Amino acid sequence: MAGKVIDVYLNDDAVERFGLLAPTRPERFPSRPPRAWANTVRAGLGDELHLCTQEVQRDELRELWKADQSVHSLFWTTMAWGGMHRRHARTLAGQEESALRVCERLKRADITGTEAFEEFASLSTCGTIPGLGPAFFTKLIFFCCPTEDSFILDQWTACSVHLLTLQARMPAVVVSKRSEIPTKISAYVSNRVTAHDYGRFCEIVLELGERLGITGEEAEHRMFGLGGRQRTAWRQHVMENWHEVAKRSKS
Numbered sequence: 001m002a003g004k005v006i007d008v009y010l011n012d013d014a015v016e017r018f019g020l021l022a023p024t025r026p027e028r029f030p031s032r033p034p035r036a037w038a039n040t041v042r043a044g045l046g047d048e049l050h051l052c053t054q055e056v057q058r059d060e061l062r063e064l065w066k067a068d069q070s071v072h073s074l075f076w077t078t079m080a081w082g083g084m085h086r087r088h089a090r091t092l093a094g095q096e097e098s099a100l101r102v103c104e105r106l107k108r109a110d111i112t113g114t115e116a117f118e119e120f121a122s123l124s125t126c127g128t129i130p131g132l133g134p135a136f137f138t139k140l141i142f143f144c145c146p147t148e149d150s151f152i153l154d155q156w157t158a159c160s161v162h163l164l165t166l167q168a169r170m171p172a173v174v175v176s177k178r179s180e181i182p183t184k185i186s187a188y189v190s191n192r193v194t195a196h197d198y199g200r201f202c203e204i205v206l207e208l209g210e211r212l213g214i215t216g217e218e219a220e221h222r223m224f225g226l227g228g229r230q231r232t233a234w235r236q237h238v239m240e241n242w243h244e245v246a247k248r249s250k251s
Helices: 012-021 034-041 058-066 069-082 084-091 097-107 111-124 132-145 155-165 195-212 216-224 233-250
Strands: 173-175 187-189
Touching: 012 155, 012 195, 012 233, 034 069, 034 084, 058 069, 058 132, 069 097, 069 132, 097 111, 097 132, 111 132, 132 187, 132 233, 155 173, 155 187, 155 195, 155 216, 155 233, 195 216, 216 233
Parallel strands: none
Antiparallel strands: 173 187
16 A cells, blocks of 8 residues: 655635535435345345344444444445445455454454554455445444544545645545536545555544534534535535646646
C-alpha cells in the first residue's frame, strides 16, 4: 500500500458553505431488510444467520455492533444496510472468513481503525475478499471500531472531502466515463488509497465536526447526505461542483 503521501487541509470558506448546506443529518435512510436480502445472495443465508426481518437504520446497526452478537451476522447485516450490489455479495459469500477475523480484532480493540484499513486493503489487493472494496470495508470499520474515530469512506464522503479541501487527489477516486456528463458523478474509491490517506480522511472528518460543534460521526453522515428524490442540498452541491475541483487538481 505504499504511495506518495498527500496531505490536505480544510478550507475555511468551504467549511462555512458546508455548515449552511448541511445543517442537520439526513432523514431516515432507506435500506433493505437484511434477512430477505441475504437470502437472495445465497439461498438460506439470512435464515441461517438469523438476520433481522425488518430494515435496520444506521443508529440501530451501531448499537447491534456494540452488543454481544455474532460478527458473521453483523457482517451481512452491514452489507445489506449499505446496499451492496448482489453480484459483489454473491462473489464474496463463503469467502468472508478473513474479513470476519479483522472485524473481531477491531471490535476487541486489538487493532485501530487505520490498522484495520491496512489489513482489509491488503486482503482486497490479494483477492482474498472478492467484491469487498474500500467503500464497504470502511463501513465495517465504522460500525465495528469501539473508539468511534473511524468513518465510512465512499464515493460521496471522498468527493465531499475534495470540495472541503479544494483538491481531488486525496482520497483518490476512480471516475467512469459516465462522469463526463456535467453534474453526474460515477466514481468509486481507488484501491490506491493508503492507510495513511484513510487516517487523514478520518482526521478531517473529526476536525470538521469540531468546527461545527458536532461529533465526527454526524459530520460524516452530513457529508454523505441523501441522493435521489430526497437529495440533500450538500449532495446537490457536490454533484454540481466536484468536476471543477477535479479539473483544477489536474492542472
